[in-house]
Each structure stands twice: as structure tokens, then as C-alpha cells.
Amino acid sequence: MKILHTSDWHIGRTLNEKSLLEDQEALLTQLLTWLDRERPDILLVAGDIYDRSVPSREALGLVDTVLSEIILRLGIPVLLIGGNHDGRERLAMNGGILEKQGLHIAGNYLPGQEPVTLSDDWGEVCFWSVPFIKPVEYRSLMKLEKPMGYDEMYREITAEITGRMDTSKRNVLVSHGLILGNMADIQTIDDSVRPIEIGGIEYACAEIFEAFDYVALGHLHRPQKVLWDKVRYSGSLLKYSFSEWNQKKSVTLVELGEKGALSLEPVSFKPLRDLRVIHGRLEELTALEAYEAEGREDYLKVILEDQERLVNPMDKLRRVYPNVLEMAYEKREKTEAQKSSRRIKERIQDPLKLFEDFYAFVNGEAMQADEQAVITELLETTMEEER
Known part of the structure; x- marks a missing residue:
């Protein structure tokens, strides 16, 4: 069975007040072309399809167009779960409208929810959904009085699912949250991801997913495995922060053979505009030959190496690079990097x-x-x- 694992579309995202909707539409057009050519058995969106709980009309329209193309024209089922950016109640309200056509939406976590089941030559594959949920919400839902952390909550949720699932079949979990192999994985968190807990970083351990054949995760924006190859973040569709500038974005093609047989392949698309960080002196960056440089239309953060005070450097940069979104001086940037490192350590406490x-x-x-x-x-x- 061929599964395309995606997450964190963040449709409607802005970066420094610049709308990325045109870039998102261009990338989703490539995704539709790939789906039409490769015909996977199902598309997974592991949370944060929208960037805001109340999306703009344009964001809603783009998602509606793309999902309609996938399920109605291409006939490919879609399983979509709620993330921490999504209006989960709003998603849940739309859950049954196109379910018969193949659009399966799990906006909120519901204990006892049945899996989406597909079949191939090797039998059934069961897709279990755990949308984003906070411990305080889980305790209210389950009418629990005892205090509970993120890891304990996830252990209860997965125990409830594994207690019902047939382990002789292939089982896929789709979830949105912070799952780590160990504390060193904290370094994978960039500033485009909202912390799930304030004050300290709350996370669940990947070891709780051992019983599943594949775990499709959303929330972290860098494509990565967690503990095992079968537990994976697909990462975001695009670079959504300058902290992600050096990440190679992709989605994950998952192929499940017979029970225990798994293969993974990254699938990359070319963004309309890249997001990059460039360094140099203002005079060098705005020289005549810079007008011929490739990628002038990219979204840029410029780090100036000039020591002297400059007059209107941003205006001069934008004459050459129209999409400069941030500018900093090298000395200040190093200081900010040190402060950021300290903030991460403080959050870990x-x-x-x-x-x-x-x-x-x-x-x-x-x-x-x-x-x-x-x-x-x-x-x-x-x-x-x-x-």
C-alpha cells in the first residue's frame, strides 16, 4: 500500500506580513500533479492544514479546491487530523460531509473512534487518528481529577488504541504533537513551531508507538525520524521561518508490504521562491552583477558584514532583492543566536x-x-x- 504522508501545510501563513498563499498554491499544484501520476492509496495530512484557527476566505478556498481535486477528480482518499494551529472544532464540524467520497476528518480526539480501513493484496491497513490535544483538555474529556503530563496522556491514549487493534493487521497512527526520542531532539524545534506547553517543553516518548507499523507525525517542520524509521515527521510543505532556511523540505512516500515490510522515500517539490539567508557587505550585495544573480526573487534575510553605520540599507537592498524580509548586522546576529540558545535551555527546564x-x-x-x-x-x- 502506497501512503503519502504530509503535514503542516499552514495554508494562509504570512512571513513578516508577507502572504505566502501564492507560494503555497504553486507547491500544491505540483503535489496534485504528483498524485495524479503516482496514484497513492491514501494521502495523510497530520495536522495544521491551516495556519490559523479562523482561516481567511482565500485560505479556505485554496484548501477546498485542492481537497476536491484529490478526492473527487483523482479518487484518492484523504485522512486529515487537527493540529494546534487548526480550529479543531471547525474541522470536526466538516468531518462527515464528504466522508463517503473519501475525505476523512478527525478534528478532535475522540476515545473509541474507529479507524479508517483500506485493503490491498496483503489485507487490511487500519489508520488510527490522534489529533492534537492538551493534557488539560484530555483530563476534562475523560473526567479525570489527577494531574497529568503530556507523556502520560499519550501513553493512556495509545494504550486505549492498542487495546482495541488487531496486531496481526498493519496499523498506522496519524498524530500531531511533540514526540521525541530523547532530550537531544529538542534541537529539532525551530522558532516557527509554537511550544505545546509554556514554561517547559512537554513531550511524549516515541517508545510508546512500538506496536504500530508506521506513525505519521505532524508538528515539527524538519523531516526526521524519531527513534525508529517507522516513527516519522514529514515536515512542513514550505520553509516558514528563517530558522528553517537550511532545511530540505519533502513529504514522505510510505510503502507498506506484508506485515513488517516498510519502505520510505522522500518526495521533494520546487518552491516558487526559496527562503534563504545571505551574508556580505552592502556594496558587494548591491553591485551591478547582483542584478543578474539567480534567486533575486527569493525570500531573503540579509546579514550585513559592514562595520560602519549605513544609510537606508534596506531600501538599497530591495532595489536588487524585492523580497528582502529581514535584515541584521553580523555582530547583533551572533548576540541574538546566543540569546536564542539560552532561551532553549530555559525552556527545557x-x-x-x-x-x-x-x-x-x-x-x-x-x-x-x-x-x-x-x-x-x-x-x-x-x-x-x-x-
């Missing part, structure tokens, strides 16, 4: 651990279990209010 350390310092003894539970509850409430 567990806020509960910080409370425990402070409590021990003030009281000269460790915090008790019931006190930890109270602090955890307060932290969750505070984080939710800050959102």
Missing part, C-alpha cells in the same frame, strides 16, 4: 523541578507527593491561562 529546588532551598527538605500534586495542578492552570 522543568518548571516543577524549579519549584522543587526552590522549596528544598527555602525549607531544607524535599517536597512531599501531595505538595507536588498541588504545584502541578497550579502550573497546568497557569499555563492554560497564559495561552
Whole structure:
């Protein structure tokens, strides 16, 4: 069975107030051409099809056109789940409209939800959906009183699914969230991705997915495996931040043979405009030969190496490069990079651990279990209010 795994389309995205809708439409046109030629058995969109919970009319129109082409003209089923950027309630409301035609939408997580099932020569493949959900939402849904972190929530959700699934069949999980193999994977998070928790980085461990034959993830924008080849982020369709400038974007073609047989292949498309970072002195970057340089229309961040004070450098740059979106000086950029590194380290700090350390310092003894539970509850409430 051929599966095209995509995620994080972020239709309607802007970058420094520049609409990327034209770029998204150009890339989705290439995607439609590829789908028409290769005819996969299903297209997966693992969350964040939109960039905002209330998309613009233009963003809605583009998604409607593309999905209609895929399911009605090409006859390829689509499984789409809600991400943290999506209006999940809005997605869920549209879930049943075109289901008979092959558009399967899981906007919100629902315990006990049946999988989408397809068949090939090797039998059935079951596609299970876990849209984005926060622990506080899960606790409310399940009427739980105990405090719960992200990893514990995911363990309960996957246990509920694996308790119902037939492991003799091939099982695919489609989910949107932060899944890591270990803390070193924190470095894969760039500034275009909203943190799932505020104060500390909440994540689930990939080991909980061992029972599945493939796990199609969304949320992180760099294509990457997590722990095993079978647990994978497809990454975003386009570069959506200058922190992603050196990433090679792709979607993932997954081929499932008989039980246990898996092959993966990246599929890349050419963006209408690349997103790049260039360095140099203003005089060099705006010299006559620069007008003939390839990629002048790309979205650019320019880092100037000039030491002296410059007059209207952005205006001069835009005469040559019309889509310069950011400009910085090299010295300042290094300082900002150091600050960013410190911010990442601070985010990694567990806020509960910080409370425990402070409590021990003030009281000269460790915090008790019931006190930890109270602090955890307060932290969750505070984080939710800050959102």
C-alpha cells in the first residue's frame, strides 16, 4: 500500500506580513500533479492544514479546491487530523460531509473512534487518528481529577488504541504533537513551531508507538525520524521561518508490504521562491552583477558584514532583492543566536523541578507527593491561562 504522508501545510501563513498563499498554491499544484501520476492509496495530512484557527476566505478556498481535486477528480482518499494551529472544532464540524467520497476528518480526539480501513493484496491497513490535544483538555474529556503530563496522556491514549487493534493487521497512527526520542531532539524545534506547553517543553516518548507499523507525525517542520524509521515527521510543505532556511523540505512516500515490510522515500517539490539567508557587505550585495544573480526573487534575510553605520540599507537592498524580509548586522546576529540558545535551555527546564529546588532551598527538605500534586495542578492552570 502506497501512503503519502504530509503535514503542516499552514495554508494562509504570512512571513513578516508577507502572504505566502501564492507560494503555497504553486507547491500544491505540483503535489496534485504528483498524485495524479503516482496514484497513492491514501494521502495523510497530520495536522495544521491551516495556519490559523479562523482561516481567511482565500485560505479556505485554496484548501477546498485542492481537497476536491484529490478526492473527487483523482479518487484518492484523504485522512486529515487537527493540529494546534487548526480550529479543531471547525474541522470536526466538516468531518462527515464528504466522508463517503473519501475525505476523512478527525478534528478532535475522540476515545473509541474507529479507524479508517483500506485493503490491498496483503489485507487490511487500519489508520488510527490522534489529533492534537492538551493534557488539560484530555483530563476534562475523560473526567479525570489527577494531574497529568503530556507523556502520560499519550501513553493512556495509545494504550486505549492498542487495546482495541488487531496486531496481526498493519496499523498506522496519524498524530500531531511533540514526540521525541530523547532530550537531544529538542534541537529539532525551530522558532516557527509554537511550544505545546509554556514554561517547559512537554513531550511524549516515541517508545510508546512500538506496536504500530508506521506513525505519521505532524508538528515539527524538519523531516526526521524519531527513534525508529517507522516513527516519522514529514515536515512542513514550505520553509516558514528563517530558522528553517537550511532545511530540505519533502513529504514522505510510505510503502507498506506484508506485515513488517516498510519502505520510505522522500518526495521533494520546487518552491516558487526559496527562503534563504545571505551574508556580505552592502556594496558587494548591491553591485551591478547582483542584478543578474539567480534567486533575486527569493525570500531573503540579509546579514550585513559592514562595520560602519549605513544609510537606508534596506531600501538599497530591495532595489536588487524585492523580497528582502529581514535584515541584521553580523555582530547583533551572533548576540541574538546566543540569546536564542539560552532561551532553549530555559525552556527545557522543568518548571516543577524549579519549584522543587526552590522549596528544598527555602525549607531544607524535599517536597512531599501531595505538595507536588498541588504545584502541578497550579502550573497546568497557569499555563492554560497564559495561552
